[in-house]
Amino acid sequence: MNDLTHQLAPFDFTGLDQEFLLGMHRRMLQAREFEEQLYYLFLSRTMPGTMHQATGQEAVAVGVVSALLADDYVTSTHRGHAHCVAKGVALDAMMAEMFAKRTGSCKGMGGSMHLCDFSRGMLGAFGIVGAGIPIAAGAALSARVRGTQQVAVSFFGDGATNEGIFHETLNMASLWKLPALFVIENNQYALSMSVQESSALPNLAARAAAYAIPGEQVDGNNVVAVYRAARAAADRARRGEGPTVLECITYRFRGHARFEASGYRDPAEVEAWKRLDPILRLAEALQAEGLATSAELEQIEAEVRAELEAAIAFAEASPDAEAGDYLQYITAETAHV
Amino acid sequence: MNDLTHQLAPFDFTGLDQEFLLGMHRRMLQAREFEEQLYYLFLSRTMPGTMHQATGQEAVAVGVVSALLADDYVTSTHRGHAHCVAKGVALDAMMAEMFAKRTGSCKGMGGSMHLCDFSRGMLGAFGIVGAGIPIAAGAALSARVRGTQQVAVSFFGDGATNEGIFHETLNMASLWKLPALFVIENNQYALSMSVQESSALPNLAARAAAYAIPGEQVDGNNVVAVYRAARAAADRARRGEGPTVLECITYRFRGHARFEASGYRDPAEVEAWKRLDPILRLAEALQAEGLATSAELEQIEAEVRAELEAAIAFAEASPDAEAGDYLQYITAETAHV
Amino acid sequence: MSDLATRELSMMEAIREAIVQEMRCDPRVILLGEDVGKFGGAFHVTHDLLEEFGPRRVWDTPISEAGFMGIGVGAALTGMRPIVELQYADFIFCAMDQVVNEAAKLRLMSGGQASVPLVIRAPQGATGRGAQHSQSVEAWFMHTPGMKVVLPSNPYDAKGLLTSALRDDNPVLFLEHKLLYGSASPGGGTAKSDPAIGRLGRVVPEESYTIPLGKADIKRAGKHVTVVATAVMVHRALVVADQLANEGIEVEVIDPRTLAPLDTDTILSSLRRTHRAVVVSEDTRRAGVGAELVAVMMEGGFDDLDAPVLRVCAADTPIPFAPAAQDHVIPNESDILAAIRRVLE
Amino acid sequence: MSDLATRELSMMEAIREAIVQEMRCDPRVILLGEDVGKFGGAFHVTHDLLEEFGPRRVWDTPISEAGFMGIGVGAALTGMRPIVELQYADFIFCAMDQVVNEAAKLRLMSGGQASVPLVIRAPQGATGRGAQHSQSVEAWFMHTPGMKVVLPSNPYDAKGLLTSALRDDNPVLFLEHKLLYGSASPGGGTAKSDPAIGRLGRVVPEESYTIPLGKADIKRAGKHVTVVATAVMVHRALVVADQLANEGIEVEVIDPRTLAPLDTDTILSSLRRTHRAVVVSEDTRRAGVGAELVAVMMEGGFDDLDAPVLRVCAADTPIPFAPAAQDHVIPNESDILAAIRRVLE
Ligand SMILES: Cc1ncc(C[n+]2csc(CCOP(=O)(O)OP(=O)(O)O)c2C)c(N)n1
């Protein structure tokens, strides 16, 4: 299965309360709005750096992270805004980082591709494809050594599964039964390369079998299906039964980065996927089940839009990171030697 | 299957003529004798560098290479003597290289871990575990571009399958249907680490499935079984049907390197495997089938021993590689720029 | 563009032209890399090559740098002349073993049997994308015996040097500064252009030509101080040279063009005339390009020196994201000017 | 060994003792690497640690350098103080991305949130095993901002420096020269010992102690010429110093001990007294350790210099197998002596 347009998972709300569901809806909206606002900011003025949007993929980040606890760990990618939002990184600080402000999550030193918030267990977006995979496994190993119940999640794309580090890490994670969750965000393309063009076995979850790890494909545009799969995997990891590979089938609505035109994609394909917008799908299901009214949903949307306007205002009002700021962040002062 | 002592492939000689079979026997003896002579040389005098013996694994090298043509390519490992012997590299030049002589295959610049002979398609042993894997794939790609019928074989150990480069290369080789053969010499250990300790899925051939490549386990101490599997894979590759992974189950009789004591192995295990000596097994089968008399086999042994004595004499009589020799080999002179 | 004598190309176009011309006349030249085919390359350098040369010559790879670098090495060992493109130079570390332990060592290890005519192309330089997309990597490979390292500062040199690299029998790292491309970035927007970048080498002959590897070029003659600079820093040094000319100070600007082999003769003979020197490089300072250039002048020009040779390099830090901080890390005209004034004191 | 004041250890034993003592007092210190547990390490440095500390502290890894280096980084980010052992320093190139792009950059990229208290231990140096098991890799990491690089020359320094490295909050590359171990090699035979290696630092206190990173040590005081040397080259320089003493020439031998940070003060103040210097390093010459040391003296000691500072380094080549050729590539006493005589002319 790679083409969701043919097989969708139904929404199963059993045992999930309204507040939790609306919370996931709100998180997805925050991620969407964060990136859409940025899209127009990049269009309308000179913003520093670049950005990669996860528009259309929000259910993966939100569904998985909703299955985690506050002190669990996450590593992310160049397309990492949604993961940060889901992990609860402050929108103000994230937006300020995009503006290279001192109030940014990384003090303006990291930018979009390096967003992180250690206080939230968000160990970082990585600009090197695949680099976050062993780092999440290392966080899982550390939890094991410290004897905590924490799990570590690594998000990465379909393209990242062709990096050797994916293979090396899965083998060790399985050997050592590390409490780790490897989430493949299969959005069908690695820049211009389709999964079929870059992976000899397009079923990426199946690669997990080479390491005796359970691998599962999930409707990545159904936040509830993603949540349930991630929850099962996280529980399994906490029980000491080892890692799981979750392949979330999804699609990016926008270009690879900023205004990249994605001429390599069939417009009809893009349109078909846009009809599977994970936010709309949840909204419809919630209304169908009587768990939310359109008025309530519009209310949430309005609140989120206001949050983002506030975040942009915060960023604009914040002081720029200055010339010499970096000097204090190169090496850690080591008191005790 | 990892423990051959329980399941051996019978010898099937159908369609193989005596000369071919005795030729494989001779090659195995040459490889064995080459390394055993070296073992005693290292004991009895100060030899330069180190060496890794494939004693007990000769059927893998000889069986696979016997399925190749002269202009096919091979890449090898730190444990590469047998691959070179099988590919027809001159014993004199190989021995001279071990002695760091100017007459050595690499002019004394490479040593045991870098033996190669480009005139024989032997692209080199590599001291970096896994490094030869993509290089063989590159030779296969080059054959494809040049439109030849050549195939490229990469030999590597069970431990090498845990290097990311193994995974990256298999994926590309399968995507591009490269005429390549990936031969895992599963001798049960990577230095002190057993396959079970280092690979989450001890069935290494099964890893091929992650790249839609056929993977097969073979009795690696049965040179005929290895030959047949390799022949089928090479034919398949020449037909343009893509790469094959061959996991040859075998065992090293000696330590990891030189006199390494292998205290991590159960002596009973070592003894059990020694009873499966690939050279003795072929010899017995040949005699049982009336394809050779013990007298004929002793005759071959005597000839091989004489060849090796001659090789050692050649090496001893050759001039040492001298201080400044390396200067001419650092960079290639480029005439045409 | 009708008048060829004055035909102007961007560096991106000049690099592409060298590749196309070599691919047309030498069937051994093939191309491997991420998005180099259908997409035409992250910086559009290889656009339309797949169409012209087909999938046997132009290979769109998965994201497997170590793997396809090794495939390039294996193809080079067996008669091909592969060009391996890395999307950003920072990613060469993912393939470092194949470059340092295999490509660069195979000739020596094989006693001269192997030749590895492999050209690794990689865009580098700080352009506001943060620490993992901004590095200048030349020093690591100057320190890798067996490798040649090329770093052009303009379209004319880039075409001639790349043609030579493609005909060389050794592994060559060909580094392309993003600010010099004059082409679009994968984000779609064009890379922030730099005011300092002048018209140097814009005019590029259409016919194929070579510039020898290991030959520096004096971009501006002068007798008071020698400035050795690479890539974008050549342009910044020329801006400073113009300013100082008004004061009657004549700066000689030397572009080594290749860092390995390094043309020490041109540098030392300039020093014999000027007796003062500054070296300018975008890589980080410690054990970098600047250190080697200083050491070369110490050993070969000590008696000529009337002042210490100063280094103007990037600060020893990963490249920060914030524009003000990045600009503080990367050498600019005033850094160069200050260093020149100090050595002239 | 009864009298502790004169207790002697090999460098292998001294390194092991530093690890054991830190692991006993700090549960965050864990060990990962190939054959480090059951087997006790390729050079036996970690023997019996698995028995004492168990499989939660001592992790025998598969042959997956990039992967377990990244695991070390992730563990370091989340409260551990991992020691990652590489079997030979040459293999660090397989893990280069995790070292250069992640470990060294994370603190800056995170705006100071991350600390990466990771110690990478790797044996290096030419001992007759051919080009892929002989390299000295320090220069690549001196050129990696965010990394610290330690290169001890004797057991006493090794124990104190490693203890400091294990308490440092930054990634530290701790390089161990195989000829200095005085221990067996994976081949079983003991590594060829070097006649030049004297008794320097053999006496090692049993109690734990630290030697600050970034502090050089004057191994021999002298007033006529400064020799800056590392690892085995310290011993060779001392042999030469003994010889020259008979001629009344007093050589000052400085061991930087850490290359990043580099103790430039000790080097420059020595230069102010001697006015002449030679730098000796086993890494290859171009853009290597020697180049940085020369540049430091050019910038900070130019007016003190009565002669050019000379580099004595490995030739710019992969290390050849043949003993005569390897010995020609690696600096020896006569190379050092010749350089000293030249700067004294
Ligand atoms: C090691 C490395 N190689 C290449 C790149 C350039 N690059 C950035 S994103 C990308 C595509 C990644 O595809 P995928 O993993 O599917 O993630 P997606 O962009 O689809 O979210 C590439 C090739 C990189 N950043 N790092």
Ligand SMILES: Cc1ncc(C[n+]2csc(CCOP(=O)(O)OP(=O)(O)O)c2C)c(N)n1
């Ligand atoms: C990249 C790399 N890592 C580690 C080593 C050290 N080393 C040499 S051989 C070896 C074990 C290899 O095991 P395997 O691949 O099974 O081959 P075998 O020795 O059993 O033939 C190791 C760890 C190396 N040479 N290269």
Ligand SMILES: [Mg+2]
């Ligand atoms: Mg993708």
Ligand SMILES: [Mg+2]
């Ligand atoms: Mg093995």
